[in-house]
Amino acid sequence: MQKKLAGLAEQALFASAVFILVLLLFESKIVIPVWLQPIGRLHPLILHFPIVILLLAVVMEVFRFNKANTINRSESRIPDISEFYRTFSTNLLLVGALLAAVTVIMGLFLSREDGYTGAVVQWHKWTGVLTFYLAALIYWSRRKTWYSPAIAQTGAVLMGIVLIGAGHYGSVITHGEDFILAPVTHQLKSAPVDLQQALVFNDVIKPIFEQKCTSCHNPEKLKGELALTDAEAIRKGGKSGKLYVAGDPDVSLLLKRIHLPVDEKKHMPPSGKAQLTEAEIRLLALWVKGRAEFTKKVVDLPATDSLRIMAVALFKPTKQAEPGFAFDAADEETVKKLNTDYRTIAPLAKESPALAVNLYNKATYSPEKLQELSPIKSQVVYLNLNKMPVKDADLKYIGQFENLEKLDVNFTDITGKELNQLASLNHLKSLALSGTAVKYADLRNQIGTFKKLKTVALWETRLTDEEIHQLQKANPRIQFIAGFDGEKSEPIRLNPPQLKNTAIFAQSTPIQLRHPIKGVEIRYTTDGTDPDSIHSPINNDKTIITGSTIIKAKAYKSGWFSSPVVTFNYYKSGYKPDSANLLMPLNPVHQAEGANTFFDHKLGTFNANSPAWANNWAGVRKNDLVLVSEFKKPVNVTSVDLRTMIEPETGIFPPAEIEIWGGDKRDNLKLIATAHPEMPIKKSDPVLKAIGCTFKPHTVSYLKIVAKPVPKLPEWHGNKGKQALLLVDEVFIN
């Protein structure tokens, strides 16, 4: 029976060895299911058994070969003892090794939980694992013939040391590095200083000296006749003179010595001693730069001062306490069930019991959507009802969320009458009431009952500035946000009107202008003058024009400055050719749609030098633009206009010359007209305009338009002498 048990235990030991190996090999991929985590957490409980048992086994192993314990049964006068010693030590080691295995496995599980990182954990892990394998190794080899007393003793001592090491590292994890000596060492450390009280010198600069300098520069040792222990001595300086020039760290002896190369004899602190860190050097430099004040408080420095920012960082607690929640997590199934397309419920974070609830889509809202949340009423800490038609009566359902911290009821239908329904919300920090019909009286009476409230958003409510001011005065710990009020702000300029219909038409078109802002009056002129608010006609979308027209328009609205004048061009494009061909190539960047570009009714915009935005512009630079249009039915032509871009700064010029040729056969064309457009002068503004020529009526089947780019940019131009670029996006034939 006993043998069988021992056999089973041996097998278990072997299996654990394999299992631990697997765990170690694939450690990074292990995901511990929730139900197994408690096992891991038993690690700190179980670990005490293998420590004690293995230590005992180690001691017994050391004395195993002692005469009294090895004597043969036949020779022994006390046979029972030696027999007992052998079996006992064997079983003890086996039990210890097995328990070590269990502890190691639990420990590995536990280490997969969050927060177990760092060198100490690694040391603990590997010493722990080593303990187990050493124990197993000793167990398996102790019956071998080569297992001599020397090996046994070395092995046992080694395992003992590793075991104690593992135990020690484990205790460091749970109790901290300086747990044992803490009561002694803590006495030596001074109490932490409150940032509000902290002095720049005493609490920021002096500690640097104390850590790195005063072991030599103190009144007892006084190296270089310098002490850095108190303000008086620091002001005085040492053998080599004053320590610093207030306000000028670059020439101050203190920083000179610090910045000398480390192997230099005068470098401080001397090589071999602990050196100053970058941050410490910078702190010292900033302190000297700020005139080496001895009595200034950190908080008296300007908020953007580098010294203050660095100093404040020193006082910040290294780890801020996470706000813990005192309630348990809700049932996962319930949360899942309550989660719908229009009501999302999600934990704030992984493993957080707190839930955030958002409601969307007005049409699907009903008070039941809130009522249904009662199973998770303790867990909801964030509730967003923005723009939902929430009524006053619904607030009672919100009142059940006892741990609610943030409530957004912006633009809901509440009036504030029932705000007292929320009075039970002791944790509410932020309340957004913007765009609601809340009233001053209700807020005044009820807002004080919220003990933790920090911000209340009241933008777009009926409250006046004075009322908000009163609330603020009565509740200084709450920040009331009034927001932006357009009525009281400085008037700003309207943006210009826009063209509603297309700018290119065949025979006639109404003038149609629009403005994005409601209630704006648009006035315009067609004679090239600037519109005014009295004489110019108001846009009514009905005035018809029959020819190319320049519209100047302006927008007016009370409470706003009038818009700048905007110019629109209506272009008449009477004849569209049945086909069009280009006889000379276009500039590679400005290919646009080839010959079709000119009749596709798509206008280009500025910035055509950027390839991405050059879309609608056909351009030439090295050769003429030669366009032949064919009309199957002869047309009576009186004018040809080219819409061009003129941007002198970037070398985009109008054509130097335009020739119009016409006739009834492709190879028999006569020159009808030529034009020499006006050239831009230095610093003239960029402009988009139609230029061309009007002539006596001609009936033609073919029309050839030749536009010649400017061959040499004028003297005043930055690229004088080079060829100009000619850009055309549309051709109008009338």
Next chain:
Amino acid sequence: MEKEILEHGFNFNRRRFLSRLSLGLGSAALGSLLIPDLFRGNGADEEGFTPGMPHFAPKAKRVIYLFQNGAPSQQELFDYKPKLREMWGQEIPPSVRGTQRLTGMTANQKEFPLVGSFVDFKQYGQSRAWVSDLFPYTAKIVDDLCIVKSMYTEAINHDPALTFLQTGSQQGNRPSMGSWLSYGLGNENKNLPNFTVLLSRGIGNGQGVYSKLWSNGFLDSIHQGVQFSKGEDPVLYLRDPEGMNRQDRRDMLDNLAQLNEMGYQEFGDPEIMAKVKQYEMAYRMQTAVPDVMDLSKEPDDIIKLYGPDCLVPGTFAANCLLARKLSENGVRFVQLYHQGWDQHGNLPFEIAKQAKDVDQASAALVTDLKQRGLLDETLVIWGGEFGRTSYTQGKLTKENYGRDHHPRCFTIWMAGGGIKPGIVYGETDEMGYNIASNPVHVHDFQATVLHQLGLNHEKLIFKHLGRRYRLTDVSGKVVHDIIA
């Protein structure tokens, strides 16, 4: 010896072998229970990470990133350097320039004369932060901003720098920051995409913005950024065809779902169910999107706050207003790009217009979030992909100059989302060329953003092609100094 081996063989009989073997196998099997991925190749469940759940309680729930594409010049906006005016026209000292790599645009330039800002600066707010006169509205809200003057990056050209900032790698093909957040945090509102993109462009010299910047990379495609365009169909192909009413669509989806269910029963492919879910989301988006995109119900105060351009679709102001609406509706990451900040030449003229385009609306967004009580849970970020040089590019005249790309320092600001308000972090040297204190690398910035959203940047991991990927690649540390 032989005898022992023989004995051992006798002792180690079949029964014993099998019983031992079963134990060994048993422990391996137990191991496989604990290690779900042991016999599987891939898994998102890396390091105990659950997609769609923050690692720790977040400060911010959402991000709005106002990306200023093309790299705005810090010298004309936030980084006040009187010394540069003093040294106008003087060559930059070699000790300052060091061995800095230059772009192809100025590498052959013979002189590198320093140039100060053409515009004046003043100090504002309790933080006494310097802001240029080009940003009168931003100046009013400095006490809500954390201005970081010591950002630096590794790339020197737009596309790699932009890609680096957004995906953590210069090469592309990795998930964008918004996709990572979508993956890490999950949906707040199931009726809108988690990650949306809005584009606008100013008058200045522009640089391309490509859809790879809002790519999901190797993450599931549900994390891809959805671009909302300015036209009548903000989300393409979302609208029902003419003649189809809502009930028809519902019936069609129900029937399709049944068919898909049959397909799923037969093949068991989870992608089939994913598809059904996406159809359903699109169905819900059909009502949610028009509601969000409708600006006609915004009160006058809002129009004045953002400026009248906020009602002109496709402008930066309109996109800021939309960003607020999307964010308010639970969209985790709203990414704006405003093009036109690449002032290699003609800087004074162009930057003034660019600044005017974005100033009022950027400040308005912060104010608007604040007055709704949302600023504490929304992180707003404003900034470009790198900075601009302290010396001029091209010809320096009294009125005109340009600035080249400069990765060694640039300025961004952040507001809300648990970032310390009213501080200026980091300093550049007096010539604004190198960082003098508290450098913030792009990966540090990304780590900080993730931290504010409750994600540990070292644990937000996705395994792809045998490697574990992070937004911060292999470096990055959270800048605790700027966290409230």
